[in-house]
Amino acid sequence: MTNTPVVVREGATVYATGTHAELEDGRLLEQLMASVGYCTEVEEDLIDAVTGLSGSGPAYAFTAVEALADGGVKMGLPRRLAIRLGAQALLGAAKMLLDSEQHPGQLKDNVCSPGGATIHALHVMESGGFRSLLINAVETSCIRTRELQFLADQEKISPAAIKKTTLDKVLDTSPGLLPYSLTRNIWTGKSKFLIGIMAFTCPVLSYQCR
Template sequence: MKLGFIGLGNMAKAMIGGIIAKGLMGPDDIIGTAATEETCAKVAKKYGIQTLSSNAAVAKEADIIILAVKPQYLKVVIADIMDNVDDSKVIVSIAAGKTINWLQNEFEKQVKIVRVMPNTPALVLEGCSAVCRNDLVDDDNYKFVKELLGSFGKAYTVPESLMDVVVGVSGSSPAYVFMFIEAMADAAVEGGMPRKQAYEFAAQSVLGSAKMVLETGKHPGELKDMVCSPAGTTIDAVHVLEENGFRGTVMNAVTACIEKSRSL
């Protein structure tokens, strides 16, 4: 079994690192290519994988081909590889906004397609990936792809109709969280805390809070109420957030992201 990456950017590197770290596949089982020789050389040196000179070469050798390029480059990539793709290969696309039907039409033939929306916490093996497939992908192939995705986080099957929603709530949301951490740290710095320490306190609080949601099974509102003592400091802070439209702003941001994904 050969796994091929077309595109060796941050997400591809996160996937390769997780797959190798979990022992699902070895470096000898993974090949890839990128737009520049410099990128290929760096990835080959870091992970020990073989890099090839063209998209077509990767598609010819690989059994599972991961399209890890930006949506605007997919047409060109598919044109490069379509003659080397047959019904024995599985195509995995991580591009936002490009549906299975769109991919199928670009290949101009029946192709096994798995569509994935991962996110950047995959870089620290805490990613969250949404997955769906077309009818040509059998259960064994689909299970294996999900195992690969599970090597760097969680992988959940969703209907394709929700993929754009996944982009808003998961794919792009690390950026919102980073802004929140940065804003909290800025306030702590204003209060006199050294910046490095401020980032550590803010980030650890977000990490721990997220873990409480996932592990306790409690509603986020219930967990919030547990922190808000009567006439205490937290409820005053919550009041300010509500007064300034915190929840509505976050909802609007996620909705804008979803709509952008739908328009790609």
């Protein structure tokens, strides 16, 4: 499971290897996907939770930036500047967190001065259920992923019925490569494993060279 920021080499990818995959297969996948972001192995039963968090995560972030920009526009900022400032705030905060060993709560506290503007703003966010909304969003995405997988297993829906993501569109722009995506079926055999890796990764890497 990966996400759309792989197209700017900042993706988050997790994978699970099955009984037919060998140790070097997992290492190959991790080496390839690490070239377009973070990559790590997890147990297969965690893949759906990953989908809810980092798979859908970019959409949460884009929505947050859009909302922040709306707030800036409401207070008089030009739209383009508001979007840039909102995006940069999230980018900088994420980098601070990843580059430090501090808990995100501690980094948040570092921004809040007693009686200041930020703590008042956070109070409003807490009153509106901000944390619960994000938790519920991750949970809902995870549950829906399981529902879609169940329907696919029962052949009640086809893969084509699921809305294509940006990554699928990247694959579509590389007709010379096999249009094979990384699904759970990839782990049933070594040949499928290797074909899936190359068919998925090569379009992403070639996209970076354009």
